[in-house]
Amino acid sequence: MNIVNILEEIEKVDGEIYERLNPRRAAMKDFFNMGKKLTLAAMPLALGSVFQKAYGQTVPTDVTSVLNYALTLEYLEYHFYNHAVEAAPGLIPAGTPAVGAITTIRNHEKAHVDLLKGALGDKAIGPLAYTYFDFTAGGAFADVYTNYQTFLAVAQAFEDTGVRAYKGQAGLLKGNDVLTIALQIHSVEARHAAHIRFMRSGGPNGGGVAVKPWISLGANGGANDSGVPAVDPVYAGEATETQTGITITGIASGVTKAAAVESFDEPLTAQQVLAIAGLFIKK
Amino acid sequence: MKNLQQKNEQEEQSVFNARLQRRSFLQYAGAGAAGIALIAAGCKKDRNFPDPGVEGVVLDFKDDFGVLNYAYALEQLEAAFYIQVASAPPTDFTAAQKAYFQDIQFHEIAHREYFKKALGTAAIGSLEVNFSAIDFKSKASVLGAAMAFEDLGVAAYNGAGVRLKDTNYLLAAGKIVSVEARHASYIRDLVSYGSFADLTTLGPLGADNGKGLDAALTPDKVLPIAGKYVKTKINVINL
Numbered sequence: 407m408n409i410v411n412i413l414e415e416i417e418k419v420d421g422e423i424y425e426r427l428n429p430r431r432a433a434m435k436d437f438f439n440m441g442k443k444l445t446l447a448a449m450p451l452a453l454g455s456v457f458q459k460a461y462g463q464t465v466p467t468d469v470t471s472v473l474n475y476a477l478t479l480e481y482l483e484y485h486f487y488n489h490a491v492e493a494a495p496g497l498i499p500a501g502t503p504a505v506g507a508i509t510t511i512r513n514h515e516k517a518h519v520d521l522l523k524g525a526l527g528d529k530a531i532g533p534l535a536y537t538y539f540d541f542t543a544g545g546a547f548a549d550v551y552t553n554y555q556t557f558l559a560v561a562q563a564f565e566d567t568g569v570r571a572y573k574g575q576a577g578l579l580k581g582n583d584v585l586t587i588a589l590q591i592h593s594v595e596a597r598h599a600a601h602i603r604f605m606r607s608g609g610p611n612g613g614g615v616a617v618k619p620w621i622s623l624g625a626n627g628g629a630n631d632s633g634v635p636a637v638d639p640v641y642a643g644e645a646t647e648t649q650t651g652i653t654i655t656g657i658a659s660g661v662t663k664a665a666a667v668e669s670f671d672e673p674l675t676a677q678q679v680l681a682i683a684g685l686f687i688k689k
Numbered sequence: 690m691k692n693l694q695q696k697n698e699q700e701e702q703s704v705f706n707a708r709l710q711r712r713s714f715l716q717y718a719g720a721g722a723a724g725i726a727l728i729a730a731g732c733k734k735d736r737n738f739p740d741p742g743v744e745g746v747v748l749d750f751k752d753d754f755g756v757l758n759y760a761y762a763l764e765q766l767e768a769a770f771y772i773q774v775a776s777a778p779p780t781d782f783t784a785a786q787k788a789y790f791q792d793i794q795f796h797e798i799a800h801r802e803y804f805k806k807a808l809g810t811a812a813i814g815s816l817e818v819n820f821s822a823i824d825f826k827s828k829a830s831v832l833g834a835a836m837a838f839e840d841l842g843v844a845a846y847n848g849a850g851v852r853l854k855d856t857n858y859l860l861a862a863g864k865i866v867s868v869e870a871r872h873a874s875y876i877r878d879l880v881s882y883g884s885f886a887d888l889t890t891l892g893p894l895g896a897d898n899g900k901g902l903d904a905a906l907t908p909d910k911v912l913p914i915a916g917k918y919v920k921t922k923i924n925v926i927n928l
Contacts, residue, residue, distance in 0.1 A: 517901030600874035
């Protein structure tokens with residue numbers, strides 16, 4: 407097993423592999439030095455951990471890894487919108503408020519990428535390019551950049567996932583100043599999510615898809631209210647009625663199960679989020 | 690939870706005692722310094738609990754219950770506002786707007802009741818509100834007030850999260866703040882379609898458009914703004 411050959415093979419399809427592994431090439435020496443000390447059997451495991459680092463797809467365990475996890479998701483969102491604005495002519499109806507809205511969201515996602523990159527410094531994962539992603543999710547959303555409704559449906563899934571992903575890391579950031587920054591990003595994602603949902607429903611004029619700005623109960627009492635069964639994992643657990651042991655449904659007159667579900671947005675674990683994000687990363 | 694409650698009661702007693710000694714009731718301004726003075730005054734033994742002399746409610750930020758009571762106070766305010774709107778919406782609200790304001794009303798009631806239950810005996814009393822500045826017949830006035838409440842709510846939760854020590858309460862606050870942000874987004878879109886996340890105008894509440902960051906304010910900044918709509922005196926200590 408020749409590790410250098412493997413990396414060279416990867417480099418043919420991913421020219422930035424060395425930068426991804428570590429922005430400073432010199433640091434790759436550490437990896438090779440480490441390799442010398444390992445038995446052959448242990449190599450695949452060690453290699454795996456390096457790739458996980460490269461792509462920010464590890465389950466976060468500390469503040470730095472939470473920020474890299476967030477950075478991965480922000481790259482995904484940024485490229486999704488940036489391509490729509492810059493490289494998908496006719497997708498967003500010209501001359502409508504949608505152009506400004508999607509551009510605003512794209513700009514926020516870019517600002518989040520830059521903020522997280524800056525905060526992480528040389529600990530940041532290497533930059534992820536548009537070509538790293540597959541926003542058709544292997545063909546499940548084949549018309550994502552030609553059908554405006556598909557685009558909005560995927561956008562909603564990304565924004566709701568983003569809100570849930572940040573929430574899921576709150577515990578690891580507890581008491582840290584970084585928590586406030588994460589919360590400030592988190593609620594911006596929630597504003598985006600509500601707006602995308604409002605756009606899907608037809609905006610002020612109505613007449614669109616039956617979704618509310620907040621996550622409600624899905625059909626037949628399910629957790630997915632988006633009307634898109636393919637994104638069920640995005641809404642897993644959203645139909646929760648109990649908070650810290652307190653049942654919300656019926657807590658006061660008029661608080662139905664739907665109201666209880668709408669009142670609290672649920673978190674997703676990193677494993678759940680990475681599984682969702684993985685669908686949009688090229689295989 | 691039970692331990693936390695007991696501990697809280699004990700500590701609260703000592704604070705009340707201290708307050709009796711000093712006859713000093715704190716307002717938002719200067720609460721920090723005065724709070725330190727109160728603690729320095731120490732725990733003289735004079736078990737009059739609850740203190741009949743306290744005017745209004747006390748938000749004691751020494752522990753999570755203080756933060757939860759702070760959230761409870763804000764949710765009381767929001768719920769009262771939306772109950773009034775939903776019971777008699779402006780006549781030019783569309784059917785869809787009436788329905789969504791009903792939704793929001795129940796969300797805020799659910800939040801209020803959640804905090805009341807979570808706090809148990811540590812909960813502050815009911816706040817008396819003052820909405821004299823709002824014209825409930827005017828769509829513009831109602832939307833303007835709703836926007837102010839929601840943006841302030843987002844800022845308040847974002848700014849107070851770092852104070853929470855219990856992971857479960859932190860998560861609960863996180864679950865609520867994103868719903869408040871969804872409300873804010875929707876109401877802003879009604880005021881001006883496309884302004885759902887206008888972080889530039891949210892600058893005074895601590896937002897930073899260049900960094901893509903939403904509003905965040907510490908309680909000492911939030912309470913004077915919210916206080917304009919509350920008749921009940923809100924005393925703050927240990928902030």
